[in-house]
Amino acid sequence: MSVDAILERAFQNRIFSQAFFLVERKMKEWLFDCQSCGNCVLSHTGFICPMRCPKSQRNGPCGGAMDGHCEVDISKRCVWDEIWESTNRLHRIDLLTNNYEGPPDWRLYGTSAWENMVAGRLESPSIFETLFRKDEPLLREVPRVVFQILRNCYNLITGPSWRRYEGRPPL
Amino acid sequence: MKAGSNLEKVLAAGHFAATGELGPPKSADREVIEKKAGYLKGHVDAVNITDCQTAVVRMSSISVGTMLLGLGLEPTIQMTCRDRNRIAIQADLLGAAALGIKNLLCLTGDHQKFGNHPRAKNVFDLDSMQLLQMVKAMRDEKRFECGEEMEGREPRFFIGAAANPFADPFEYRPHRLAKKVAAGADFIQTQIVFNVPKFAEFMKKVCDLGLHEKVYILAGVSPIKTLGAARYMAKFVPGMDVPDEMVRRMKESPKEKREEEGIQICVEIIQQVREIPGVAGIHLMAIEWEEAVPEITERAGLLPRPQV
Ligand code: SF4
Numbered sequence: 001m002s003v004d005a006i007l008e009r010a011f012q013n014r015i016f017s018q019a020f021f022l023v024e025r026k027m028k029e030w031l032f033d034c035q036s037c038g039n040c041v042l043s044h045t046g047f048i049c050p051m052r053c054p055k056s057q058r059n060g061p062c063g064g065a066m067d068g069h070c071e072v073d074i075s076k077r078c079v080w081d082e083i084w085e086s087t088n089r090l091h092r093i094d095l096l097t098n099n100y101e102g103p104p105d106w107r108l109y110g111t112s113a114w115e116n117m118v119a120g121r122l123e124s125p126s127i128f129e130t131l132f133r134k135d136e137p138l139l140r141e142v143p144r145v146v147f148q149i150l151r152n153c154y155n156l157i158t159g160p161s162w163r164r165y166e167g168r169p170p171l
Numbered sequence: 172m173k174a175g176s177n178l179e180k181v182l183a184a185g186h187f188a189a190t191g192e193l194g195p196p197k198s199a200d201r202e203v204i205e206k207k208a209g210y211l212k213g214h215v216d217a218v219n220i221t222d223c224q225t226a227v228v229r230m231s232s233i234s235v236g237t238m239l240l241g242l243g244l245e246p247t248i249q250m251t252c253r254d255r256n257r258i259a260i261q262a263d264l265l266g267a268a269a270l271g272i273k274n275l276l277c278l279t280g281d282h283q284k285f286g287n288h289p290r291a292k293n294v295f296d297l298d299s300m301q302l303l304q305m306v307k308a309m310r311d312e313k314r315f316e317c318g319e320e321m322e323g324r325e326p327r328f329f330i331g332a333a334a335n336p337f338a339d340p341f342e343y344r345p346h347r348l349a350k351k352v353a354a355g356a357d358f359i360q361t362q363i364v365f366n367v368p369k370f371a372e373f374m375k376k377v378c379d380l381g382l383h384e385k386v387y388i389l390a391g392v393s394p395i396k397t398l399g400a401a402r403y404m405a406k407f408v409p410g411m412d413v414p415d416e417m418v419r420r421m422k423e424s425p426k427e428k429r430e431e432e433g434i435q436i437c438v439e440i441i442q443q444v445r446e447i448p449g450v451a452g453i454h455l456m457a458i459e460w461e462e463a464v465p466e467i468t469e470r471a472g473l474l475p476r477p478q479v
Contacts, residue, residue: 055253055279055293059300060347062279063335063362064409071409072282084340097346100354103257103301103316 007118021112031153033163038108038116044095046086047149052162053079058101075160082152090148173310173357174329176273177245178217180479181452182358182387187445188452189473190247190360190389191215191464193239195230204235208242210461214468216476217274219360219454222249226286233267240271247331248272251280256296257305257316264306268326276331276360277302299332300354306330307355332356334388336373337366337412345376348386358387360454365404366412367443374449383449390444393456394437394463396430398422434467441471 011017028034028049032042035051041058042049050058054072061080064071068081087093102123108116116122172179181188191211196203211218218239222232236246248267250260264275279299283291297305305316306328313321332351336344348359364370370390377383395401401421405413417436424432437455444450453473457463468474 054282054284055298056295057279057298059298059350060343061338061340062299062410063333063338064281065339066409068339072284078339080343081339084343093346096343097349100300100304100350103297103305106296 004118007114011115011118017112017115021115024112024114031149031156033156033161036110036113037104038111038113039104039122040113040117041101044099044101045083046090046092046095047145047152048079048083048086050079050083054162058104060096076162077159082155086148086152089151090144174273174327176217176329177479178247178274179329179357181216181477184477184479186452186477186479187473188387188389189215189468189476190217190219190452190454191461192219192221192454192456192458193235193461194221194224194458195232195235197227197229199230201238204230204238205242207461208239208244210464212242212244213476214464214474215455216452217245217247219247219249219276219456221458222251222278222280223254223286224249224281224458226253226281226283226288226291228287233263233270233272236267236272237270245274246272247274247276249276249278250302251278252295252297252299252302253280253283253293256294260297260302261305261309261315264309264326264328268324268328273327273329274331275306275328276333277306277356278333300350303330303332303351303354303356329357330355331358331360333361334359335362335410336364336370337362338410341373344373345380345382348377349380349382352382352386356386358389358451360389361391362410363391363393363404363456364440364444365417366414367440367447369412370444371447374447378449383451387451388449389452389454390447390450391454391456392437392440392444393458394460394467395421395433396460397433398429401433430463434463434470437463437467438470441467441473 025036032047032049033052034049037051054070055062057080061078065078065081068077070076070078087096108121178188178190191214193207193211220232220235223229232248236248239246250264255263277299283289283293307330308314309321310325310327313325315321334348334351398421401413401418404411405418420436421429421432441453444453455464455467
């Protein structure tokens, strides 16, 4: 039985699905500053959540980023600048150039993206398919991805965050 | 022909296109539109009408577009994702098409923080890429965003998108343009070009990707009116790249001659971008200075506009 099928069965249990979402939500909040949009694209965006962007840009940066800072609040980094950096480190620029993210399904806001994925509610390819490249041994790929996630997470905790109010910059 | 607009015909015939821009008033004055339209008529192929640009409340883009049709100009309406969700966008576009508007520029929109209603709630239901895709599907597949089939006539637009060659991350910009072309853009209007070498570098990458054959690229240009404007744009306008050289030229010319110098710089830039391979035209954004358009187009050798 595939992982998808096992999970699908498990998600039918209410308690399991609640507990799973609790863990998923908290983990993703800490690691990625996830906004629980329920339409997860983290595996296509170098493990940086694009929904942090004040304009909810899911297909690339707006025209305002300057010196890597967001036009809306220059004390914060442009999310897409981070995504570009992170995908470069993962050698996965192809994800940003060939990928088109469809409009999000806002009914799924605040629900578990894994459950939605397993239940086939998302149109984008499964996380399992896009997480790792096929042409490299997993033993090399997995540590790189994990290291990159932790690195992003460290930047998130130490750097200016969209989650903290850090005053308004002068216009 | 996708929509059969004047702009599309000019571009398809291989002419060097020139489009203008008209900023609607912050009031219900029809006279302002008529006055500004007078400066633009006969000097450009189509006129962009901004959709509450910099998030300041103004007369709506589609209504001004209809007035321009009545005045004999061709409008290019702008549609942003800031104020409307996918239902409102589609509804407005159906109406615009029925009113006879044929050009459409799809934008994400400035954040409301910059405008006069910073406390407003934004929408951003779609982003510009998804908007392009949606408009294209409405035109080519007669489908609404939800997938439902459209009965009757579909809205046919010549679809435009914006590109900023100067914003970060610079290396990603040509790829993003490629994505916009794949999503459905027929023409591109760029951010105002002051830094011509950097723009040329961007265009080279665009041509390497073969995009100049799939899409018409209009380089944005704008005259600078005052020294203060030059300084402000250099420092505070997000996504604008004004070289120090420009600011210095404005500063060194005597005060009464500064407007003249601004126009001169603009004309020079038009002539320079015209030489860059892949540039199909210019987009002249003389916002709140529409009087300058006749002089600039005349001196840049863009007149008379082709009749197609
Ligand atoms: S600068 Fe970056 S983070 Fe800020 S609104 Fe634009 S795309 Fe989003």
